[in-house]
Amino acid sequence: MAKITFITSSNEKITVAATEGSVMELAVNNNVQGIDGDCGGVCSCATCHVFVAPEDVDKVGVASEIETDMLELADDANEYSRLCCQIPVTDAIDNVVFTVAK
């Protein structure tokens, strides 16, 4: 079981828990504002863009090349950007904080 916190652009803090699926699915199922997950998680829409808290980067891991190419052309992407449909929910990311990009 991993506990995950989202901070939306209206500064709402939402903490939820799950054992499986992707971080995008978790956000969509909990109506986290700003995460739409339009493409269902296949890395084609960039509507699941989040910033990983700097102290959590090691836990979350790095983006694949395909994800990086996608992020390169996303609005306001920075070194902490991830497409959260590409992050599986596992115990490894317990207590991680994601800030929603839009």
Place this chain on the structure above:
Amino acid sequence: MFSLITKTLRMAKCKFADAFKEEREKSGIGKMDDQGDPVVMLLNHKDVRKAAHNYKVFSSEAVPGRIVVPSEVNIRTTRQIPFEVDPPMHKEYRSLLEAWFKRPLQDTYEEKLTTIISTVLDDVLSKDKVDVVSDLALVIQSRALTLLLNVPFDKSVKWISWGTHVFRSEGEALDGDKAAILYNYIDEEIDNAIANPADNLYSTLLAAEVNGKKLTKEEVKGVLILTFAGGRDTVINALTNMMSYFSANKKALDYIRSKPEIIKTAVEEFIRYFSPLTHMGRVVTEDTTVCEHAVKADSRISLCWASANRDEKVFENPDEVILERKVNPHVGFGFSHHNCLGATHARQIMRITLKLLAEKVSDITVLEAEENIENLGEFTRKVGYNSLKATFKKR
């Protein structure tokens, strides 16, 4: 909005070949003439995405109709919004529209769409033989559009009666008179909405403001035309082609029925593989190069989504339909600023249709197919069918 339709009559196999492979690997670009205004087509996934992102050099805001291939400059003057507007103005219009075009995610919308599609499938199942294009795809597309606009269901009767050839006459790519049917219809509906405001897209747009100014009638028209035109052949081809796939892959329906959780990835894969919109143009604003090829200011390029979607540098086994393709950065709905505004609606139509098909239908068999082939200069590409006669069996 493509070139001439040639007709081929033959038994159908669901094969949608990659028309651009050779040229993509060789030079990365394709060339086609179009009414004296040639087009350099970008074929690589990377180049297509980069150019789509770089609106300053590759603009959508040319003379209305010029970014469309074949060019529509001679048949219309109305600027399509937000399609033919560059950032930053593009964003002003987009933000007006975005919430409305996300409505397909609401539960009530999904329920109504399910009823619409279910009714059409039951009707198809009650017949010995149907034309998938006119009896299934056109009907679902038209009825679903009443939900997107939030207008009475009856409105779809007229849209269906226009047939699939609302903009075209036999053998002619672009037909101004036929486009006028749509233009006049929209003018009338806007006037109706002015007289009797309602909770529909017409009235919502009429009440909307950009930078403190109400949208003009011309701007409202620009948005609506796009909603009708952009979402018609694309959705019809996506649905029809999906049916042809099930005829050629007899086990796929059972498979999806046993694993409905793959519906989302399957739909993205169909959009990638079929790429219902082949390409879209841009006008070059300064002398530059694309894929090491010089292009001049005021010339045209196109972003070839269909080629990018088969790029072997990005997709493993690009010519295979892999229903569970997990990472699928396709550009079937475009990319960056102008990515498809109707995608939420289109995806819902595809997902619900697939779900209901798997539940209700045990077999689809194509009997006769007339392919719709686009001629794009040196390339020919099958984009869908003009007609597809088939039998549907109940589960």
